[in-house]
Each structure stands twice: as structure tokens, then as C-alpha cells.
């Protein structure tokens with residue numbers, strides 16, 4: 001067995017070693033978000049064109065100006081529709097990219113553009129099926145939550161105060177997030193297993209992934225939450241820096257932009273680390289492999305990292 | 316069946332003795348017209364009230380009274396046919412009527428005059444406001460004997476009531492009871508010339524979906540009997556408490572010079588007490604919210620301090636705040652004399668000042684609803700509008716420093732006035748303000764009774780200046796407390812104390828749907844050379860008025876020197892100057908004087924006044940520097956303006972301002988898209 005801390009470190013390092021991959025993913029997110037924000041941005045530029053209100057809003061936020069902006073220039077602008085359209089689109093694109101990411105990790109030879117796109121194309125069809133399964137798992141989780149909510153309502157019936165309701169609501173939110181994360185982890189492994197073994201059947205892959213995850217639940221969940229906590233730490237750091245930043249001039253707007261994009265890059269790195277770390281963990285923790293010692297595993301991980309970084313240099 | 320009646324004489328003796336013992340004020344503050352002694356028993360299991368009231372009613376009119384009229388407000392919740400249910404569809408604020416078990420009603424079982432005449436069978440339901448013949452919230456009782464002018468009549472009324480499930484200000488939730496509009500309450504008799512009355516008549520109204528109440532002042536002496544474990548809060552002061560043998564207790568509350576009485580009971584209440592000058596504040600709080608009680612106590616103190624300074628003395632020795640139980644939101648946020656209900660939830664962050672706002676608002680009602688007591692059925696704005704204005708001012712003064720006085724959370728700031736302005740500006744052209752409350756549709760009532768009058772009063776305050784406005788409000792309070800004033804009385808006070816006939820303003824603001832919207836229509840700056848008047852004093856505001864009228868002209872490109880008196884100038888041929896032009900426009904029908912602030916690139920600032928009467932007005936400036944920006948109402952004084960966005964124009968847009976918010980949305984979008992990948 002490979003310790004999860006090793007897999008964690010290997011994940012972070014391998015995501016870093018695949019920087020071109022990192023930037024590609026980041027750029028795609030950037031471009032899509034840019035298109036999604038155009039209608040809102042247009043509303044601002046139209047509504048604030050030739051008004052001193054723009055300068056005023058730079059100094060401080062003014063609720064009344066935004067009410068007027070939306071009333072006069074936001075007609076026909078449906079935030080919900082924009083969010084839904086772009087979310088679905090991005091979901092599909094991301095499923096496409098996941099193939100390339102996996103291919104890159106499995107080849108263990110660093111990032112190669114041609115191989116990357118080939119991987120995207122190769123796995124797209126299969127990963128799309130996995131994605132649909134993933135969505136149906138989320139749907140089942142939602143139904144489960146409705147059931148839990150019913151039980152909680154029944155338990156809190158006749159409660160003297162709202163305390164129980166509030167606590168239950170927090171618990172429900174916590175449970176739902178946990179379920180979503182577990183589903184996410186399961187399908188990460190499903191993607192890895194599918195790619196490593198070149199499986200075709202989505203459902204059979206999911207079953208294998210389930211077995212793998214359940215059999216070493218403490219470890220797989222432990223690894224996942226190590227990454228997850230790293231994400232929370234990143235968020236905390238971002239929040240801290242943002243709260244120090246008084247955005248009220250062209251320069252501070254620029255600083256704000258740089259800060260947010262550094263944060264997005266860090267998050268993209270972390271997202272790749274999830275894949276990388278879990279891939280390393282799966283690859284080098286096959287308990288059925290007889291005679292595998294800790295030293296051999298450590299060596300294997302080291303070899304893997306060397307290969308990746310040398311390939312990157314030469315490529 | 317009521318075999319045992321108290322001897323009438325004994326009753327009068329007891330009234331006399333009770334009133335002689337109890338006293339709140341040395342001199343009556345109000346004309347004490349409707350005086351009640353009420354004995355009521357609460358059955359918490361059955362949610363029933365059993366009551367008897369001895370009403371001592373004075374005919375202070377010059378008319379002989381041939382019939383009496385009463386409100387039986389709880390019948391609003393009796394069935395689907397009540398005016399309230401027909402108008403509201405069983406909805407009030409965010410609440411829904413429980414149509415299965417939630418109904419409530421009241422029924423008079425005996426009505427007797429002091430001479431023993433039984434008028435119970437003569438009771439008749441009436442519906443003064445419309446054709447809802449099945450509504451049972453107002454009754455008339457033809458008298459066997461007239462009540463002569465100046466005479467006081469005494470009647471004994473027995474009744475029972477089933478409380479509704481907490482809804483529309485009143486009712487129960489489990490063992491929490493908020494008891495308002497609960498006893499047969501006499502209407503207001505108005506003789507010809509009183510308020511809007513042209514003949515002598517009763518002023519009673521059905522219980523409507525939009526609208527609250529109207530009643531005469533008096534003394535309330537109320538005996539409440541209920542199980543001992545209940546903690547009770549009520550209008551006035553607790554003067555006596557007796558333990559009864561059957562496990563109940565009887566609490567005697569007493570208050571003078573009020574026009575209503577409400578009480579609340581709950582065995583779980585915790586009592587938090589505080590003192591502000593002469594006022595004892597009692598907060599009956601639900602145990603889970605005990606830790607937050609200080610917020611509402613402080614809000615009450617702030618409101619007391621502000622209102623006492625800006626309007627006048629709060630005369631009563633007590634203020635009771637009731638925190639309705641979880642699930643009894645229908646009872647939250649309501650005002651009664653010296654008793655208000657709050658609205659609080661466990662863990663509401665301090666940056667959300669709604670719990671404070673509710674306390675401030677309901678307390679301020681004690682001035683406009685409670686002491687001044689205008690007719691809320693017919694001129695709701697005199698109460699709700701002024702109360703909303705006072706609430707905005709208190710929030711601004713005590714909570715405004717960190718940005719949003721109402722909400723200040725995670726960088727989102729909303730001030731109290733901004734929130735009200737949003738409601739006003741969305742419905743600005745919909746309804747006039749002085750209108751019967753029940754004739755509005757849902758959104759219209761709030762905008763016309765709360766939001767618009769509040770914006771109007773803020774605008775007036777800026778128009779007159781703080782000190783004069785304070786004098787106006789103080790003298791309105793001083794002159795009209797306990798007198799049920801009308802809109803006319805308020806307007807006359809403003810005109811008199813303000814020293815200016817403001818009918819032109821009130822005609823537009825209260826009696827029309829005219830919209831106030833001034834805009835900077837166009838600004839321009841043209842480079843010119845030669846013939847610049849060198850000795851022109853640049854500090855002088857030479858607003859070269861070009862014209863004004865009903866439709867906008869094409870921008871004039873005429874030679875700039877033309878309009879000037881050449882005798883005052885020396886001509887320099889090689890100087891460069893700019894012809895700067897600002898065109899203001901009146902987009903709405905509401906006419907109001909506005910201020911214009913013009914800034915030039917050289918740093919010069921010019922302020923102008925415009926009476927706002929014409930459709931547009933052109934200001935022309937010849938300067939060595941370019942025009943930078945022009946702004947109408949630069950100090951945000953005219954809160955009635957429905958659009959602040961068109962108040963500013965500049966020749967150079969701040970791209971950074973646009974980028975700031977675009978970037979923020981862009982960043983949110985990036986995060987959202989990345990979050991979606993969790994599902995892939």
C-alpha cells in the first residue's frame with residue numbers, strides 16, 4: 001500500500017509537472033467564463049456609458065444604481081438561462097478534456113499536445129456515459145435528501161424553537177455536500193480505471209471503481225479530503241487577501257484581476273492534482289499484487305515522477 | 316345561559332373605585348371617549364377566550380346617538396366569505412391561513428345597557444365599505460334610548476372568541492398566544508366637520524387585507540385569567556396579580572390614554588428588562604434567541620432616543636416587546652400601544668439589521684399610530700409612511716456608519732432608505748397616496764403607504780433643512796397628538812411652520828401619480844479659438860441661459876461670442892477656449908427644484924439652481940478648460956427621484972468602474988463553471 005500522503009504529494013507534483021496541461025485547462029475555463037459574462041458586462045457598459053456613476057461605483061457600491069441599471073438595461077437578460085446554458089456546455093467540454101488529462105497521466109511521459117487531444121477524442125464517448133451515470137447518482141442523492149428532510153421535519157415537529165430546524169438544515173447541507181463529493185471521488189476513480197485498463201463498459205467500470213473505493217474507503221476518502229482541505233485552505237487565503245484589498249482605482253482593479261486569476265490557476269492545479277494523486281494511488285496500491293514492498297512502491301513513484309519531468313524537458 | 320349577572324350598581328361602584336385607585340397620568344392626555352374594563356379568561360387548550368367588558372363610552376359630539384357600531388375583528392378569520400379572506404385569498408405578508416384548523420371567530424353572547432336593557436337580539440352585521448354582505452366584522456346596535464350629547468353611556472358586553480392559528484397579526488401557535496383585535500371594540504363617532512365627515516356618522520370599516528385600525532382613546536383596565544405557568548406581556552403596566560385556587564392566576568394590566576389593548580402569553584418566554592430614562596423596557600424573548608436580546612433592546616433604546624428628540628415625549632412608563640414563537644411569523648412585526656412584536660431568528664448575523672429594523676419600526680408606530688392616531692383605514696400613509704421615514708432615520712443614525720444601515724454583509728451594503736426607494740420607484744406612477752387602504756392592490760398599498768411617503772418626507776426634510784424640519788415634525792406631534800389628524804392637518808402644519816405654501820408639492824406627491832425624474836440629457840464641450848473674452852471672471856457662474864421649452868432643440872453650434880456684451884471684453888485672437896454645454900431634462904410630470912453641479916477639467920466647480928418647471932434647460936459655459944461632468948442633485952437630496960442613474964453625465968467614462976464589476980462577475984462565473992465539473 002502506498003501511503004496517501006505520498007499519493008497526495010505525487011498528485012500535487014505531477015499536476016505541476018504538467019504545466020502546459022494546467023494552462024490549457026485554465027484557458028478554456030477563462031474563455032468560456034468570458035463569453036458567459038459578456039451580456040452582464042454589456043449591460044454595465046451600456047448603462048454606465050458617459051455617466052459619472054461608473055466612477056462613483058468604483059469608489060463604492062450603490063444599490064439604487066444597480067436597481068436602475070437592471071431595470072433599464074437588463075431587460076431580457078436571464079441570469080438563470082445564461083448559467084444553465086454555460087454550465088451544461090462546460091460540463092460536456094470538461095468531460096471531453098478529462099480524456100486528455102487521463103491520457104497524459106497514464107502515458108507518464110509529460111504533456112504532449114497531440115496525445116492530449118487524441119486522449120480527449122478517444123475517451124470522450126466513454127466518459128460521456130460515465131458523466132450521465134454520475135448525474136443520475138446525483139439525482140438519487142437528491143431523492144435521498146428529500147427523504148432525510150422528511151425524517152428531520154418529522155423529528156422537529158412541534159419543536160419549541162427554530163434551533164432544531166436550523167441545526168437539521170446545516171446537517172442536511174453537510175450530508176448533501178458529502179454525498180456529492182463521494183460521487184465525485186467514485187467517478188474520478190471510474191475514469192482512472194477505465195483509462196488504465198482501457199475498459200469500455202461504463203457500468204462495469206463503475207462497479208469496479210465502487211469495489212476499489214469501498215475496499216479501501218479510509219484511504220481513498222482520506223486522500224480525497226486531503227485535496228479537499230487544500231482547496232478550503234486556498235479559499236481561505238484568497239478570502240483573506242481579497243478582504244485586504246480595497247478595489248477603488250484602476251490599479252487596484254488590476255491587482256484584483258491578478259489575484260482572482262492566480263486563485264483560479266491554483267484551483268485548476270488542485271483539480272489536476274485530484275486526478276494525478278488518485279491515479280498514482282490507484283496505480284501503486286493494487287493490494288492483490290503479491291510481494292510488493294513499500295520500498296518498491298516508493299521507487300515506482302519516484303521513477304514515475306522522473307520519467308514525467310525528463311520527458312517534459314526533452315519534449 | 317347567564318343566570319348570574321352582577322348587579323349593575325355594583326359594577327359602577329367597582330369602576331369608580333378602580334379608576335380612583337389606579338392612575339398613570341395626573342391629567343388626562345387624551346379625550347377619554349372609549350374606556351374599557353375587561354375580564355377575560357384564556358383556555359389554552361381550546362384556544363378560547365371568554366370575556367366580559369364594561370364599556371364606558373362618552374358621546375363627545377353634538378349629535379344624539381341612535382345606534383352604536385362595533386368592530387368584531389376576529390370574524391375576519393371566520394370563513395371564506397369575510398372581506399379579509401376574499402381580498403387576501405388567505406395570504407398575509409409571507410403567511411398563509413391554515414384553512415383546515417386555523418379559523419377564528421368571536422361572538423357576542425350578551426349586550427346590555429346600564430339600565431338593564433338587553434340589546435343582544437338587536438345586533439346586526441353591516442358592511443360599510445362594500446357589498447360584502449356576508450362579512451361579520453362590523454355590527455350595529457340600534458339603541459332603545461338615544462345617548463344625548465355630552466352624556467356617557469355604560470354597557471356590559473359578554474362575548475367569547477376562538478383564536479385563529481397565528482395569522483395576520485394575531486392568534487396562537489401551540490402554547491404561544493398573541494392576542495390582538497380580540498374584544499368587541501366600539502367604532503369612532505364623527506360629527507359633521509370632524510375629519511372628513513360631512514354628516515354625523517360612525518366611522519367603522521370591515522377588517523381588510525390591506526389596512527389596519529382606527530379607534531378612540533380611553534382607559535383600559537384589563538383582568539387576564541390564565542394558567543399560572545404563563546408569562547404575560549400586555550399594554551400598560553401590571554398593577555396586580557392574584558393566584559386563584561384552580562391553578563390559574565389573574566393579572567391586572569392598566570393603561571391610560573391609549574386606543575387599543577393587546578397582550579401575549581407563553582410559558583416559555585424569558586424576561587429581559589432594561590431601563591431607558593422613564594421607560595421600562597420588557598423584552599419577552601423565546602429561549603433560543605436570548606443571546607440576541609441585547610440587539611433588540613438596543614434598537615428600542617435608539618428608537619426611543621431618536622423619536623423623543625425629533626417628535627416629542629413618549630409619555631408612557633413602559634414598552635413591552637414580544638418575540639413570537641418559531642412558526643408564529645404572522646404575529647411578528649406588529650404595533651400596539653406600548654406593546655410591539657418583534658421578529659427574530661436564531662443566528663441572524665449582526666450585518667443583517669432586520670431584527671433591529673422591525674423593533675424600530677414598530678416602536679415608531681407608537682408615535683404615529685399610537686399617540687397621533689390617524690385613521691389607518693383611510694389614510695394609511697400618515698402612520699405607515701411616517702413610521703417608515705422614522706425607521707430609515709434611526710437606522711441611518713445608529714447603524715449607518717459601516718455602509719449599509721439595513722444590510723452590511725460580505726461587502727453587500729443596502730441602506731434602509733435604498734430598500735424603501737426600490738419599492739417606491741417600481742410603483743411610482745401607480746397609485747395616489749391619500750386613498751382608502753382597501754382600494755389598493757397588493758403592491759400598490761406598500762408603495763403608496765410606506766415607500767413613497769417615506770421618500771417624500773426625506774425629500775421635504777432636505778428641502779427645509781434639518782432644523783426647520785424638526786420644528787415642523789415636533790409641532791405636528793404637539794398639535795395633533797390624541798387628535799386623529801388628517802393629511803390636511805399635516806399639510807397645514809408644514810405650510811405654517813415651514814413658512815411656505817407647499818400645496819404645489821403635496822398636490823403632486825400625495826394626490827397625483829406624477830413621477831419625479833430629472834436627468835442630465837446631454838453634455839458637450841466644443842473647442843473654439845479666437846475672440847475669447849479674456850477678462851471674463853471665471854469664478855462667476857455665467858450660466859449663459861440659451862433656452863428652455865417643451866421640446867429639445869438641436870444643439871446650437873453658433874459662434875460662442877455672439878451672446879456676450881462686447882463692452883465688457885477685451886478680445887484676444889490666439890486663445891483657445893471651449894464652449895461647454897449642459898442640457899437638463901425633466902422626464903416626469905412632477906415639478907421640483909433641482910440643483911446642478913458642473914465640474915471642469917481645471918478643477919472649477921459650478922453649482923446652479925433650476926426651478927425644474929420647463930421640460931428642459933440649457934446651461935452654457937465658455938471656459939479655458941473642458942467640461943468634465945454634470946450632475947443633477949449632487950448631494951442626493953431628492954429621494955423622490957425614480958432614477959438616479961440618469962442624474963450624471965461625464966465626457967470621460969471611468970472604465971475601471973465598469974471593469975470592477977465585470978471582473979467580479981467574471982470571477983464568479985469562472986468559479987461556478989469549475990464547480991460544475993464536480994458532476995462530470
Ligand SMILES: [Zn+2]
Nearest residue numbers: 676680699702
Ligand atoms: Zn408598520
